[in-house]
Amino acid sequence: MLRRIPDRNIWLIYGAIFLLGLAYGIAISLTAVFLNDRGFTKTDIGLLASCFALGIVLLSLPMDALIRRFSAKTTLVLSLAGYAAAIGAFPLLPGFAAIAAVRFLDGACSVGIWVSCETILLARSDRDNKAFITSIYAISMALGYVLGPLCAPTILALSSMRAAFLLSCVISLIAAVLVLARLDRDLPGISEAHGEPDAAAGAASSASSASILWRIKTACFATFAYGYFQASVVLFLPLYLMASKGVTRDQTIQIPAYFAAGMLAFTNVFGRLGDRRGHLSLMRALGAIGTLMILGFVYLDRYDVMCAAVLVAGATLASISPLSLALQGVVTAPRDYSRANSIYNVFYAAGMLLGPPVSSAIYEASGGVAMLYHLAALWAGFVAFAFVFAGDDPASRRARGRVEAPA
Known part of the structure; x- marks a missing residue:
């Protein structure tokens, strides 16, 4: 290393x-x-x-x-x-x-x-x-x-x-x-x-803030989604598990450890893979897997299986954050890094600011299942957005170039 x-x-x-x-x-x-x-x-x-x-x-x-x-x-x-x-x-x-x-x-x-x-x-x-x-x-x-x-x-x-x-x-x-x-x-x-x-x-x-934002829009969506998800799930997933799944208070305290373990074990692995294969395509795949893990909490009842789902969610969704930062570094010039990082962190903070009040309002109005569905919909929206703007990743454009050149 x-x-x-x-x-x-x-x-x-x-x-x-x-x-x-x-x-x-x-x-x-x-x-x-x-x-x-x-x-x-x-x-x-x-x-x-x-x-x-x-x-x-x-x-x-x-x-x-x-x-x-x-x-x-x-x-x-x-x-x-x-x-x-x-x-x-x-x-x-x-x-x-x-x-x-x-x-x-x-x-x-x-x-x-x-x-x-x-x-x-x-x-x-x-x-x-x-x-x-x-x-x-x-x-x-x-x-x-x-x-x-x-x-x-x-x-x-x-x-x-x-x-x-x-x-x-x-x-x-x-x-x-x-x-x-x-x-x-x-x-x-x-x-x-x-x-x-x-x-x-x-x-x-230097480029204008608007042009930088357009260039890093997929990274900004990713960090907004992660900030929103992170701030919401820490507060409301334990409440949902205790109220709807019969999980004890002591068991819910252990849940964040599985999320952290998944992140620590796989973030660097996915970082290496993203550098080789393309950051945005890997972010899409991880977002899709993470979405399924969130939906799994609606249907899973065994505590050990839920812990495994949390571990996979940590490995996938938490790994998107450094990948989105790396993508931003690839698509912006060094002279624009400080402004791009400032814009990027605005979206992260906005997610942290909006997540808890919106999630709490949905939880109180419609219950924990609706709250989980809306978090899954957020990540599904990111996956769809990343498909639409797949060309934002230079690795994707290089791949198309290699295919089109022989033709």
């Missing part, structure tokens, strides 16, 4: 995003419990989660301008430090308004981290290696997400909940220092920082 990824800067990004995932995992696993202990209602907790997503939505597009002005490295360092400040202050704040402001800052800094990391990775990966590199990026963050909640009970046993949030703050600061001290300057063409003539020339000839 070191031979395939010789650039140490890519490994530094993996290390930083793993540390961030670890900080996220500790904080996220305790946030709802902490707020509940402080006397916040379920509605308050939901509104605070919306403040986080709103920070992502509103700050996604401005991140392109910040990266072009100050560089991806500087934006990443400042965003990591900002997240550390937000999560460190979170347990010390007195009321709803102050916590809502910090949750908004949390979302704003998070999107700054994601856009900066993704811009650096896409710029430093070659055309035939992008899904492989973005898949390891996704795995690095996911490992942190898995280990963080596992560490949280030990931290609480040894200290307090406030100490756990402060530890997340310290871990994020370590990531910021690592990036500041060891990451090289941006490659020419992805920022205007330092007065580099190549970067300035690249910025002058």
Whole structure:
């Protein structure tokens, strides 16, 4: 693997995003419990989660301008430090308004981290290696997400909940220092920082936001669908399984582990396959399989079979996210990576923002089965969209060219 990824800067990004995932995992696993202990209602907790997503939505597009002005490295360092400040202050704040402001800052800094990391990775990966590199990026963050909640009970046993949030703050600061001290300057063409003539020339000839959006529309649909699905299923699948399938509370707690296991086991495999065979065609296939897994929960009754379906859903639907990021990197020029990543993350955040309220409204009005059907319809819509715009993937156009040339 070191031979395939010789650039140490890519490994530094993996290390930083793993540390961030670890900080996220500790904080996220305790946030709802902490707020509940402080006397916040379920509605308050939901509104605070919306403040986080709103920070992502509103700050996604401005991140392109910040990266072009100050560089991806500087934006990443400042965003990591900002997240550390937000999560460190979170347990010390007195009321709803102050916590809502910090949750908004949390979302704003998070999107700054994601856009900066993704811009650096896409710029430093070659055309035939992008899904492989973005898949390891996704795995690095996911490992942190898995280990963080596992560490949280030990931290609480040894200290307090406030100490756990402060530890997340310290871990994020370590990531910021690592990036500041060891990451090289941006490659020419992805920022205007330092007065580099190549970067300035690249910025002058950048494509418009509308043309970039049209170019990456299939990737944006994919990340919207994943954000919508991810935010919805975490909240409502356990409720459905307990109410309709007789699954116990302890069994539902284990469900996310199977989803994560499927993602960790297969994301890199599908990344390699996507680089070789075409990203969008593989995304279509994975979307179709994932749709069937969602529909399976309507008809499956055995817990072990449902766990297997969750594992397959994690292997397929979670793998679409790094593949869509890689596709975006293939179809846009390096000078447009920061803007493309900003647009891309707007769609991800929009999915996270819309998914829970729409899913809850459908669940309350028509039940859990209707909620599952609408999630399956979303992924089926993506599959159909990807068929219609199959030519968005350069691999598809090259394949047609090879067939048509002999004729």
